[in-house]
Amino acid sequence: MFSFELLLEAILFGVLLGCFYAAVSIGLSVSFGLLDVPHVAHPAIMVFGSYCTYLLGLYGLDPIVAGIVLMPVFFLLGVGVYRFYYESFEKRGTEAGVRGLAFFFGIAFIIEVGLILVFGVDQRMAQAPYIGTSLSIAGYRIPYRLLVAFGVALVLTAALTIYFSKTFLGRAIKAVAQDEPALRLMGANPVRIKQWAFGIATGVSALAGAMLIIVGPVEPSLDRLYIGRTFCVVVLAGLGSMTGTLAAGLILGIAESIVLTLFGASWAPAVAFGLLLIVLGIRPQGLFGR
Amino acid sequence: MKYWIGAAVILLAAVGLALSGINEYFFFAGYVVLTFVVLATAWNILGGYAGYVNFGTPAFFGLGAYSAAVLFKALGAPLLLQIVAGAVMGGLLGFGVGLLTLRLRGIFFAIATVAVIFIMETLMVNWRYVGGATGLQLLRPPVPEPFDSYTRMLFVVMALMAVVAVSVARYVQVSWIGRGLRAIRDSEEAAECSGVPTLRLKLFACVVSGALMGAAGAPMPMYLSFIEPASTFNLSYTIGALGGAIIGGMSHWLGPIVGAILLGSLQQIVTVTVSGEVNVLVVGVLLVLFVVAAPEGILGLFRKRTLARRK
Numbered sequence: 001m002f003s004f005e006l007l008l009e010a011i012l013f014g015v016l017l018g019c020f021y022a023a024v025s026i027g028l029s030v031s032f033g034l035l036d037v038p039h040v041a042h043p044a045i046m047v048f049g050s051y052c053t054y055l056l057g058l059y060g061l062d063p064i065v066a067g068i069v070l071m072p073v074f075f076l077l078g079v080g081v082y083r084f085y086y087e088s089f090e091k092r093g094t095e096a097g098v099r100g101l102a103f104f105f106g107i108a109f110i111i112e113v114g115l116i117l118v119f120g121v122d123q124r125m126a127q128a129p130y131i132g133t134s135l136s137i138a139g140y141r142i143p144y145r146l147l148v149a150f151g152v153a154l155v156l157t158a159a160l161t162i163y164f165s166k167t168f169l170g171r172a173i174k175a176v177a178q179d180e181p182a183l184r185l186m187g188a189n190p191v192r193i194k195q196w197a198f199g200i201a202t203g204v205s206a207l208a209g210a211m212l213i214i215v216g217p218v219e220p221s222l223d224r225l226y227i228g229r230t231f232c233v234v235v236l237a238g239l240g241s242m243t244g245t246l247a248a249g250l251i252l253g254i255a256e257s258i259v260l261t262l263f264g265a266s267w268a269p270a271v272a273f274g275l276l277l278i279v280l281g282i283r284p285q286g287l288f289g290r
Numbered sequence: 291m292k293y294w295i296g297a298a299v300i301l302l303a304a305v306g307l308a309l310s311g312i313n314e315y316f317f318f319a320g321y322v323v324l325t326f327v328v329l330a331t332a333w334n335i336l337g338g339y340a341g342y343v344n345f346g347t348p349a350f351f352g353l354g355a356y357s358a359a360v361l362f363k364a365l366g367a368p369l370l371l372q373i374v375a376g377a378v379m380g381g382l383l384g385f386g387v388g389l390l391t392l393r394l395r396g397i398f399f400a401i402a403t404v405a406v407i408f409i410m411e412t413l414m415v416n417w418r419y420v421g422g423a424t425g426l427q428l429l430r431p432p433v434p435e436p437f438d439s440y441t442r443m444l445f446v447v448m449a450l451m452a453v454v455a456v457s458v459a460r461y462v463q464v465s466w467i468g469r470g471l472r473a474i475r476d477s478e479e480a481a482e483c484s485g486v487p488t489l490r491l492k493l494f495a496c497v498v499s500g501a502l503m504g505a506a507g508a509p510m511p512m513y514l515s516f517i518e519p520a521s522t523f524n525l526s527y528t529i530g531a532l533g534g535a536i537i538g539g540m541s542h543w544l545g546p547i548v549g550a551i552l553l554g555s556l557q558q559i560v561t562v563t564v565s566g567e568v569n570v571l572v573v574g575v576l577l578v579l580f581v582v583a584a585p586e587g588i589l590g591l592f593r594k595r596t597l598a599r600r601k
Contacts, residue, residue: 038397088582101343101400102536103581109529109574116567224525228408231401266423270412273405280394280402 009140010261011254016146018253020215022246023153024208024226025233026160030201031078032231033240034177035194037085038101043226044108045202049074049209050218051115054124063126064152067210071203078202081107082195108223115220123217131214149211153249156204161242173197177240225269232276238286248287251275293460297453304449308442317445321513323554324448325506329527330534330546331455332502335462336495337532338540341475342391346403347531349410350380350500352522354507356414359517362428363420369447373508380504381497388496392489395478411523425518428511444509452547455502460543462498471495503531526570530554533577539587548588 024046031039049070056066089100125131130144164170172193175183180190212218212226232252237244256271279286308317329347336342354376361367361375383406390402415423430440437443462468470491473481482488511517530553538549553573560569584591 032397038400040397040401098337098341098343098536098540099581099585101397102532103578105345105529105532106574106577106581109525109570110578113567113571113574117571225408227401227404231404235398235401266416267412270409273408273412277402277405277409280398280405281390284393284398 006261007258010257012140012142013146014254014257015250016142016150016253017257018250019153019246020146020149020211020249021229021233021253022249023149023156023211025230025237025249026156026242026245027201027205027208028230029234029237029240029242029245030160030173030204031198033234033237033245034173035197035201036177037082037104037198039104039201040101040227041104041108041111042201042205043223043230044111045074045077046205046209046212046226047218047220047223048111048115049206050213050222051119051124051209052206053210053213054126054218057126057128063128063131063210063214064148064207067207070206070210074206075199075203078199078205079195081202082198086191086195112220112223119220121219121221123219124213125217126210126213128214145214149215152207152211153246156207157242157246160204164242169193169196173200174240225272228269228272228276232272232279235276235284236279236286238288241286241288244286244288293457297457301449301453304446308437308446314439314441317439317441319555319558321441321445321448323551323558324445324452325510326530326534326550326554327452327547328448328455328506329503329531330538330550331452331459331543332499332506333531334535334540334543334546335459335471335502336499338535338545339463339468339471339475340492340495342395342492342495343397343400343532344387344403344499345400345525345528345532346387346406347503348523348525348527349403349407350383350503351507351510351527352407352410352414352519353383354380354504355510355517355522356420357504358508359420359426359428359511362511363426366431368431369509369512372512373447373451373505376508377501377505380507381501383504384496384498384500385493387500388493391492391496407523407525407528411519414519414523420517423519425516426511428515428517430512430515440512444513447509448506451505455506456543456547458498458502459546462495463543467491467494526573529570529573529577530557533573535587537576537580537587539589541586542589545587545589552588 027046028039028042031037031042049067052070053063053066056069057063061069085100085103089103130148134141134143135147164174172188173196176190176193176197183190183193212222229252233245233248236248236251252272252275255275256268259271260268329351333344333347336344357375357379358372361372367375387403387406391399394402414420420426433440433443462471470481470486473484473486474488474491478488510522534550534553535546536549537553538547539545553576556572557569560572580587586593
């Protein structure tokens with residue numbers, strides 16, 4: 001029943017899946033990891049991105065192109081959300097604790113139910129030449145959709161890593177994460193930098209949403225599962241580490257793929273949440289924590 | 291004393307209603323509203339007083355419901371025993387979750403409690419004995435005298451549970467325990483330094499809150515004559531409990547009651563008149579509105595007004 005071959009295949013799929021998980025988590029890695037915003041609505045915004053991709057797909061737009069087109073729109077959305085969050089919570093100093101969390105949790109619910117009201121609870125899929133076909137190498141069949149997600153994930157991670165280490169604004173965002181009062185003393189405006197960063201995080205979520213609908217059909221309640229996966233990856237990575245996000249994504253992907261092969265699909269949802277609990281219990285600062 | 295008279299009057303009123311000839315639907319809906327009163331009150335002990343956000347209400351609620359269902363299927367246990375079992379299991383889970391507070395705070399604790407829900411759900415989906423993902427049909431035992439229907443009896447049971455839950459919350463709030471929990475909420479380090487036994491208090495709050503939620507879930511299988519993982523471990527219980535407490539006001543035991551009754555009734559009305567999806571939307575919108583515009587909840591709005599009048 002269990003063989004080396006099967007394990008190898010599980011690991012191969014795990015790597016592809018893991019890169020995908022890293023890609024869907026990287027937005028959260030910025031908003032929660034760097035900015036300390038309790039952004040539990042991140043997966044819901046991503047699923048919203050998937051539905052936008054689906055809508056654009058009805059006009060014949062390729063999902064990846066749709067995701068890229070949506071990025072600026074989502075960037076502005078993110079700037080707006082952060083501005084609102086700042087004005088209503090951070091400025092008053094009530095963001096810590098119950099209210100900030102309840103705010104984003106409520107937002108997530110509103111998005112989810114809004115999607116149900118507009119699209120119904122049925123699953124939706126995107127159309128593209130690389131969805132539904134697969135590549136055969138050495139006896140393995142690798143679906144193109146996973147390869148596409150894999151590629152986009154690598155590009156996204158590399159782009160953000162470079163952005164945060166090489167550009168002025170990227171470094172400013174990291175500076176805000178490290179020491180906000182110091183930045184203020186330097187005469188910079190931390191709120192505007194955070195706003196920009198949150199915009200980037202949300203913009204990236206649009207592309208992540210596009211990948212979500214490439215990898216599999218989406219339904220409005222999908223965000224619930226991804227709360228576990230994205231937070232698992234971000235916490236495991238150590239808050240705000242981009243390369244850590246990739247590594248943590250791979251760990252989760254491989255673990256989930258192996259459990260899927262050994263125990264079946266009904267156990268798979270518990271992997272991310274179980275891993276999350278273990279990390280939180282043993283090493284809350286993650287593998288590459290700051 | 292005034293409190294106990296009020297509680298007794300409410301209980302008597304519930305019994306009176308159940309024995310009267312009012313439409314059956316009233317009890318069907320009333321039971322759900324009362325469940326949310328218990329859940330919101332229980333949530334507030336940890337979330338409102340101590341400031342630890344527990345998203346895991348469905349985990350406790352569902353564990354209580356499944357404990358009751360298993361006991362009923364295996365032994366045909368009576369309702370009282372089911373409720374006790376639900377409370378004990380909820381309390382045990384609360385202890386486990388309480389241990390997490392040793393290292394986790396804020397969003398980390400909240401996310402950990404979300405994880406607990408999904409792990410519980412996965413366990414139940416994979417447990418054949420309780421029917422896995424398809425669920426389990428349960429045959430209700432005959433209704434004891436003097437009630438006409440099982441739902442009416444459950445309504446009274448849930449009313450009693452609500453009174454118990456509120457009394458516990460009230461006791462916690464006015465005793466030194468509540469002062470300790472509020473100190474933890476304001477600053478855990480400062481509380482620890484001033485000699486507040488933070489860990490013991492947090493564990494206590496988690497256990498009590500968990501036990502009440504477990505007890506609230508226990509009659510659910512009998513109420514529906516059915517149990518199934520997806521709806522039992524639904525996040526709508528999270529938003530109901532948290533929403534009830536936040537909308538009502540978290541600083542006083544009265545808050546969750548006001549919030550849960552308002553929210554629960556509104557949900558029932560919307561479910562009947564519009565649709566089941568919109569009712570969740572209503573809660574979400576109200577929650578966001580209150581958190582942004584009236585962070586102290588309905589009680590806070592009233593208190594502000596009375597303060598303004600005094601000036």
